[in-house]
Amino acid sequence: MIASIQGRLVRKTEEHVILEQGGIGYLLDVAPSAIASLPPVGETVKLYAYLHVRENEIGLFGFTTEDQKNLFELLQTVSGVGPRLALQVVDTLTPDAFALAILQNDIDKLTQVKGIGKKGAARMVLELTDKLKKSAIAVPEFAAKTIHAQGAGDHEVSEVIAALLVLGYSSSEARDAVKRANPCEEDTVETLLRRALGQLAIL
Numbered sequence: 652m653i654a655s656i657q658g659r660l661v662r663k664t665e666e667h668v669i670l671e672q673g674g675i676g677y678l679l680d681v682a683p684s685a686i687a688s689l690p691p692v693g694e695t696v697k698l699y700a701y702l703h704v705r706e707n708e709i710g711l712f713g714f715t716t717e718d719q720k721n722l723f724e725l726l727q728t729v730s731g732v733g734p735r736l737a738l739q740v741v742d743t744l745t746p747d748a749f750a751l752a753i754l755q756n757d758i759d760k761l762t763q764v765k766g767i768g769k770k771g772a773a774r775m776v777l778e779l780t781d782k783l784k785k786s787a788i789a790v791p792e793f794a795a796k797t798i799h800a801q802g803a804g805d806h807e808v809s810e811v812i813a814a815l816l817v818l819g820y821s822s823s824e825a826r827d828a829v830k831r832a833n834p835c836e837e838d839t840v841e842t843l844l845r846r847a848l849g850q851l852a853i854l
Contacts, residue, residue, distance in 0.1 A: 653711070657697040663689060668713065670696060679713030680734075682742035688715060703734045710734060718746040725786050729778045736766050753779050756812045758822035769822075773813035780809045808834055811844045820851065 656679070658672030663686055670677045679698060689696055698713035699720040712734060714720040719741050726737035740749065743764045752760040753776055761772035808829060815825035825847075832846035 653700045653702050655697060655699045656713070657695065660689060660692050660694055660696045663692060668696075668698075670698065670713075677711060679711045680738065681713045682719075682738055684742050685713075685715045685719070712738060714741070716746075721786060722746045722749060725779065725782060726775075728782060729775050731771070731774070736764075739766055740764050750783055753783055756809060756822070756826060758812075758816055758825075769816050773816045776809050777813045781806060807838055807840050807843055810840045811847055814840075814844055815847060815851075824851065 656670050656672055656677050658670035658677070660668060661671045661676060662669040665683055665686065667678055667680050668686060668689065670679065677700075679700065681698070698715065699717050701712045701714070701720055701723055703710045703712060712723065714723065723734075723737045723741055726732050726740055727734065744752065744760070748760070751757070756776050758769055758772045758776070761767055761775060762769060767775075811829055812822075812825045815828060816822065820828070828847040828850045829843065831850045832843060834843055
């Protein structure tokens with residue numbers, strides 16, 4: 652397993668770089684924003700690396716920070732998310748911004764990423780809220796406090812908001828409805844969803 656590569660930067664384009672180390676040139680796919688931050692060709696660079704291997708596909712991806720690499724790996728645990736979309740997320744959102752969006756159910760922020768629609772963003776919130784807290788990615792402290800302050804469990808709140816998004820409500824409408832439904836510790840997804848829908852019906 653390749654954890655990182657340090658070598659001379661011999662080429663960089665908008666989508667990849669080549670690092671030469673020990674007489675071997677390593678081609679790494681790197682987010683455009685990260686490439687823009689690299690020093691000029693000829694300088695020594697260290698990139699955290701991820702080797703992606705599938706039956707008919709192999710690729711080497713590079714990241715300027717370990718948090719970016721951790722986010723890239725975490726994203727690929729979501730149904731339907733492959734390395735290209737994961738790299739697009741890393742290019743658009745910092746790990747902190749992504750963590751905050753997941754924990755606050757901020758669908759609008761997630762859909763800023765090219766290739767992610769409302770349903771895909773809702774699926775990310777559903778599948779990553781619990782995983783994010785157990786991952787190596789640093790969760791913004793104030794975001795974690797906000798989530799833990801909610802009456803119902805993280806999972807129930809996230810699932811209800813995701814369900815409302817699938818039903819066609821906007822992110823702000825869904826979050827507001829759940830807030831006005833007054834989540835409590837005894838709530839299940841079904842009971843909280845029923846009250847949230849009731850709040851939307853009286854608007």
